[in-house]
Amino acid sequence: MRAFYHPLQATHDPLHFMRHGRVVPAKDSPARIEALLGGLERLGITPDAPAGDLPDARLAVHTTGYLDFLATAWDRWQTLPDHGPEVWPNTFPYWSGRPEELARPDCPAESVVARTGWYLGDLSASLGPRSWESIRESSNTAVAAADAVAGGAGLAYALCRPSGHHARSDRASGFCFVNNTAVAAQRLRGSFNRVAILDVDAHHGDGTQQIFYARRDVLTISIHADPLNYYPFFTGYTGETGYGAGEGFNLNLPLAHGSTGEVMAAALDTAAHCIQQFGADALVVALGFDAHARDPIGVLKLEAVDFGDIGARVRALGLPTLVVQEGGYAVDVLADCLTAFVEG
């Protein structure tokens, strides 16, 4: 297995997020990277750095306005009087759902406060002084791994961080900024006709769903904890099946809170059947480890060994496979989960 990672991905070091009305310490620490690199080392794998910056790969799934915001927000934020230590939104656009609002426009206001609320969709996606270079390189890591798969590597791993699967075409949320999984899947489309995305992070892959919702060339499947009482709350239900040409090409498999590896395995069987029916030529696995029982913000009950089972079921699909790292916040189990998955 080839693996990819860029050292600048560690420079994003968010301070805070908001939870239950309190400002609390961030969960997406750079220590997650050390843990995952430790897992690769145990497997005897040394990751390669991506060759260079490929902004077009990001532009293929995100808007120009959004990417410009991510790259420039920190500098603009410094001009605000009495500003806090991070770019953090405080007000958000409203959509009445009326026909005149059918096209989500770009932010009409100039103010960086406005643009922050437009492009950062919640209080768990703060930007610090060096966040952009991490975000940028995380996406480049995904592209490099996609190119390895396109070049014939049967399996490649992108150690992406920050994560991506909550990022919409024009909005960050949930520790995610550029949707690395979507960037990679789109990149693979240059070499494969039908790409399937299988998201096993404990949270619904709402950004990935949104980006491909009206398309039938990329199948999106997400297995996640029931969003009725779990982030991202507003999406991830079974009724969300795609739109227009994409109708029938999005599958959500919410799991009851407290579900173990056995329940995950049953959902994976359903997903595998769907991927085969779709006739996928290539697979992107959005791999979170926050379904682990010890995850500090988790509600599922998987053990490290269960990620081995996920790995085995992915292998059984027999497809060229790109694994993109998503969440997982129990730092001391990440290496075990990753090695179990890869060995599976």
Add this chain to the structure above:
Amino acid sequence: MRAFYHPLQATHDPLHFMRHGRVVPAKDSPARIEALLGGLERLGITPDAPAGDLPDARLAVHTTGYLDFLATAWDRWQTLPDHGPEVWPNTFPYWSGRPEELARPDCPAESVVARTGWYLGDLSASLGPRSWESIRESSNTAVAAADAVAGGAGLAYALCRPSGHHARSDRASGFCFVNNTAVAAQRLRGSFNRVAILDVDAHHGDGTQQIFYARRDVLTISIHADPLNYYPFFTGYTGETGYGAGEGFNLNLPLAHGSTGEVMAAALDTAAHCIQQFGADALVVALGFDAHARDPIGVLKLEAVDFGDIGARVRALGLPTLVVQEGGYAVDVLADCLTAFVEG
């Protein structure tokens, strides 16, 4: 002039709002009420309390789900582990603008965290233990004043607090929860065929605009600081003229930051012309004092005497008039502004 106010409106006492990425002390203090009551006393006016609770008046402009949330959120919030001292949102719904999202549905999730983000649209609309009774009575105050106007009082003043004009049919924001101005205008529609709303608060009346945007029986006009760089940022532009049957029945008059009473007067001339053309039978003035030069979150440069000029121009319209208090956060100038307006 008759005036209305309920003492429970003082129990809402928010602690915080978020500004430039910092948690800062709230601006909407109960001291604002004392100042406005002082202004009424100077005018020799003793306000009456509303007769009772009229939930149907709120339901006429807000959704059931939203009103239920406002009434129950505090109790549900107490069940969250490690919750903060106020009901405060941390994540928000996303609208892609796709046709399948045409109708804004009710929040699909059960979680109070989700519902808080669905119904509280920003970090400047926190709910405390006694907020709901203030919100409820603030709307009842508006209804009582509307009934006085409908009953023949030429002029009535509703000392509403918390304010209302940012509140959408199903979302709070900007210190506003129930849209008292909209509740009052809708109530007046029971007695008058054509009701005009003139909003002179320094912030765009985005909630009022949204509630009546597709209707031609209620004309909405807002004069406010240019939202390009001022709250609420995303609305308040001249291109927003109404929708469907309401096309041509919404007028936004943004003012350059730093504008004085003279610029306001010119905008009022435009508004007055529009109100006359519309053939209004009754007028609701959404009266904020945050256009005052000393307002701590203001960008306009009016003096107290300029509110006298606004009052005179309102009087010149010769319409049955209901004045609903909106914003204004320079506590020590509120009484001067109010007396100047009423004497004008």
